[in-house]
Amino acid sequence: MTATMTAPAGETAAPDTTRPLLEIRGLEKRFSLSGDFLEQLKFKGGKLIREQKRVHAINGVDLEIQRGEALCVVGESGCGKSTVARTVMGLLHPSAGEIRYDGQRIDDLSTQALMPYRRRMQMIFQNPYASLNPRMTIQQTLEEPIRLHHPDWPRQKVADKVAEVMASVGIAQDWGKRYGHEFSGGQRQRIAIARALAVDPEFIVADEPISALDVSIQAQVLNLLMDAQQQHNLTYLFITHDLAVVEHFGTRVAVMYLGRVCEVAPTATLFATPRHPYTRALISAIPRLEDDRPQHIRLEGEVPTPVDLPSGCVFHARCPHADARCREEVPALIASDGGAQVACHAVEEGRLD
Amino acid sequence: MSLLEVNNLDVRFALRRGDVKALRDVCFTLDRGERLGIVGESGAGKSVAAFSLLNLIAKPGYIAGGSVRFDGQELTGMSDRALRRIRGHRISMIFQDPMMTLNPVLTIGEQMIECLKAHRRIASREARAIALRKLQQVQIPSPEARLDQYPHELSGGMRQRVIIAIALLLDPDIIIADEPTTALDVTIQAEIMALLLELCEKHNVGLILITHDLGVVSQVTQRMLVMYAGRVIEQGPTREIINAPQHPYTQGLMNALPQMATPGERLNQIPGSMPSLDNLPSGCAFHPRCSFTQRADGSERSACHSQVPEFVTSGNCRVACHMVTEMLERERIPAEETTR
Numbered sequence: 001m002t003a004t005m006t007a008p009a010g011e012t013a014a015p016d017t018t019r020p021l022l023e024i025r026g027l028e029k030r031f032s033l034s035g036d037f038l039e040q041l042k043f044k045g046g047k048l049i050r051e052q053k054r055v056h057a058i059n060g061v062d063l064e065i066q067r068g069e070a071l072c073v074v075g076e077s078g079c080g081k082s083t084v085a086r087t088v089m090g091l092l093h094p095s096a097g098e099i100r101y102d103g104q105r106i107d108d109l110s111t112q113a114l115m116p117y118r119r120r121m122q123m124i125f126q127n128p129y130a131s132l133n134p135r136m137t138i139q140q141t142l143e144e145p146i147r148l149h150h151p152d153w154p155r156q157k158v159a160d161k162v163a164e165v166m167a168s169v170g171i172a173q174d175w176g177k178r179y180g181h182e183f184s185g186g187q188r189q190r191i192a193i194a195r196a197l198a199v200d201p202e203f204i205v206a207d208e209p210i211s212a213l214d215v216s217i218q219a220q221v222l223n224l225l226m227d228a229q230q231q232h233n234l235t236y237l238f239i240t241h242d243l244a245v246v247e248h249f250g251t252r253v254a255v256m257y258l259g260r261v262c263e264v265a266p267t268a269t270l271f272a273t274p275r276h277p278y279t280r281a282l283i284s285a286i287p288r289l290e291d292d293r294p295q296h297i298r299l300e301g302e303v304p305t306p307v308d309l310p311s312g313c314v315f316h317a318r319c320p321h322a323d324a325r326c327r328e329e330v331p332a333l334i335a336s337d338g339g340a341q342v343a344c345h346a347v348e349e350g351r352l353d
Numbered sequence: 354m355s356l357l358e359v360n361n362l363d364v365r366f367a368l369r370r371g372d373v374k375a376l377r378d379v380c381f382t383l384d385r386g387e388r389l390g391i392v393g394e395s396g397a398g399k400s401v402a403a404f405s406l407l408n409l410i411a412k413p414g415y416i417a418g419g420s421v422r423f424d425g426q427e428l429t430g431m432s433d434r435a436l437r438r439i440r441g442h443r444i445s446m447i448f449q450d451p452m453m454t455l456n457p458v459l460t461i462g463e464q465m466i467e468c469l470k471a472h473r474r475i476a477s478r479e480a481r482a483i484a485l486r487k488l489q490q491v492q493i494p495s496p497e498a499r500l501d502q503y504p505h506e507l508s509g510g511m512r513q514r515v516i517i518a519i520a521l522l523l524d525p526d527i528i529i530a531d532e533p534t535t536a537l538d539v540t541i542q543a544e545i546m547a548l549l550l551e552l553c554e555k556h557n558v559g560l561i562l563i564t565h566d567l568g569v570v571s572q573v574t575q576r577m578l579v580m581y582a583g584r585v586i587e588q589g590p591t592r593e594i595i596n597a598p599q600h601p602y603t604q605g606l607m608n609a610l611p612q613m614a615t616p617g618e619r620l621n622q623i624p625g626s627m628p629s630l631d632n633l634p635s636g637c638a639f640h641p642r643c644s645f646t647q648r649a650d651g652s653e654r655s656a657c658h659s660q661v662p663e664f665v666t667s668g669n670c671r672v673a674c675h676m677v678t679e680m681l682e683r684e685r686i687p688a689e690e691t692t693r
Contacts, residue, residue: 248611287568
């Protein structure tokens, strides 16, 4: 009965470990800025025309996430990294492209058919002050997902599961009776992680889970996420803008710029030999403890608006290596050394080593 | 004599349940053209420290004691009228969120001219020329056009450049920057910090930089203070503290950084969290989280639990920690015996 098992003919129903857990193909997401149909009508040059403005949040993203890895998506605000996370979770519907989870397409499923997947994939949000219901005790918060996904469980079994998950993230049993506002940011994020783990997921999407926390608390939460990964054999899609965290936490890294992936590489490769000009600038901009002087690569101008996308490579206007081809042709992700994939004409042509 | 001298500054917030001591016994100095970083986690008191210099603490906060001497003048207890001649003129501020600092209904030019006219008798045309020159200094593209634009028409990075231009407008002696790049992206942050550093050096302006980012402090400042629960716990030359932190909290903070660990390994976390200011632990405020309250021989150092540690000078740094005090005493006693 479970949709999990209704794999298309020709594919095995048992989990295939060689197949990526999550595949994103040609994903696009546009948000309309122009309101409803009547608001889109404009009177121009004696004619009534329909004008639509759209924010192009994601413009053709291809990603694969293997079982057991932590794929980090990095980029600056507005690059579409959170939109990718939300689209994967089914909180937003893609405008184009498809998302496959364990071989099964999930982006076009009904809410009902999506339920088994919702149990297997859970999300941790950035702001633990907003993601906990203020009117629920911690016990209720942790019970809710279990009750939703296992309506047949007896009360004692639910309570046992909550106790188990509380112990595994290191929160005391007496927290259960208290409310979210009684806890600090780090403690709340612990509760949010416990809630995600309560239904034994295999895949967790974490959208900037430590950005709102202090340095010493960040380390605690990051350790917790890494412990959980080992104990429960989790796969992560980790969204962040903090490159130091990525270097520590990620198995592979995808760098996004203006709704496109410009480079995907194993973490060590990316930090040792960044290929894409944007990745180079990004990595050079991390404030390091060692050197006294900032030695960052200066980028011209600012990120263009995602309403009117630039032609060709989205990065060309700020790229010191851009030429005529970059201004016209959109670069595709091409495999490079060390398991990296780079979307850059200059790298492909060998103009840039 | 330093340009700015802060001594035993005490700031409290009068609440119904009693006074909360937000700042206790804060001392530091800033020389002309010097760049000082104030580091700490949220609630450590770093912003209160900066705001109290110009008496910008809102009620129910008040300065309960101590002194702030700027260029020979005492700023605590100074009248608002007299303070206004210093605020924004000789000491200016840059805040975290540029959108909140700029007036949304005035153009960039109007706000800059308003600021100039508030402090100087100056013709509008001349004020506009100064404003334009400052916008050029902060390397804003097409500065002339920006003068007639409203804040919402600019990007976050550009707004922060405008804020820096306004801070520099009256050629101040000191700029206090409270998390100036926290709201910005990494690449923009790097540019804004580089700009701020360049301008401060060029015009010999002192900088008090408040941040939680040790990387930024390390790159921009010459000296730094580390704050914890309303007190300064360590201060000294930035390079020395970054390379060899002495206070267990500073060490913990540095070790907790992902850069300090092997990728994929657990990070060295500090257990627990910072106590709230109205419920401070006895003795050293850090002792419940500290892993050095026991001596090497296993005996408990009772002073950590009962006495607030005094500052001791260790090398070029000043540290408030009983362990460091003990270590220094142990080193000094044998040295004195041999000289005898």
